[in-house]
Amino acid sequence: MKFLERALDGQNQGWKYLIVCLGGFFGGQMLGSIPFAVVSMSSIPTSKNLTFFLLMLSTAVALFFTIYLIKMLHNRTFSETVNGRRKIRFGRIGFGAAVWAILQAIYLITDYSLNSGNYVLQLDWGKLIVLIILSLCMMPLQTTSEELLFRGYLAQGIAAWTKSRWLAILIPGLLFGLMHILNPEVREFGFWLAMPQYVFFGLLFGLVSVLDDGIELAVGMHAANNIFLSIFITHSASALQTNALFEIQTIDPAKELIVLVVSGLIVLIFFARRYKWDFGILNQKINNKSL
Secondary structure, three states, X not given: OOOHHHHOOOOOOHHHHHXXXXXXXXXXXXXXXXXXXXXXXXXXXXXXXXXXXXXXXXXXXXXXXXXXXXXXXXXXXHHHHHHOOOOOOXXXXXXXXXXXXXXXXXXXXXXXXXXXXXXXXXXXXHHHHHHHHHHHHHHHHHHHHHHHHHHHHHHHXXXXXXXXXXXXXXXXXXXXXXXXXXXXHHHHHOHHHHHHHHHHHHHHHHHHHHHHOOOHHHHHHHHHHHHHHHHHEEOOOOOOOOOOOEEEOOOOHHHHHHHHHHHHHHHHHHHHHHHOOOHHHHHOOOOHHHO
16 A cells, blocks of 8 residues: 555644645635636626636646645655555546446436436537537546545545544545535535535545545546536536536435435445455554555
């Protein structure tokens, strides 16, 4: 095992994590939001695609700020934050994305066949093609930014402090959920209906990352999830308003959570069998001997 153990290098002072989180991630997002603020305050005509691009731009800036600060403060490279190694397993990113996208497609087709009246087709090929290009180019930067911070950097730091793999899953997962507390979905459906979905995503991605000794599968799944939603489905309460293929009239958060949990269990079982994961590793303390 190398992923969590990479942080056992004596460079895990709390002030460093504060600088990376506030300066890199949140500060980077604020700096990256300047173009969005300028456009919003000007007379420049805006569109959903332009707004989408500008919002994704802010998270892309945050990603590069975070990578730079981790390297400067911890002497830890991007790939070492991803999996503790010198090389990134790109095949796993693609495979994780493909598996999650297939599950999403199956659910969308099934739900549409049963509840077609809940879907409003808003096909505009010009806008949709631009959205697809923007989503494929920009969304992976947004999701990688979040995965690198929560499932990579923070998980490694918590593992170094506590020597517990479980806490390296639970704490970043809860923080990931709370980061979305201001999302419009939470205001629309209520904290106790909307927030469990974000927390479950955080815990699922964290569990996958610890078991797979790296965040590549989680990066792929997260990217596929957000790309799929941005292209195919939008709702009046969605955090990202896009020119998606369909607009859903009514969302049942309880049903969505059940589907998410079932999908999560499916991918866990599938990945565990494919990569021969040892779940017993979760109870093993983190130490240099496993390097």
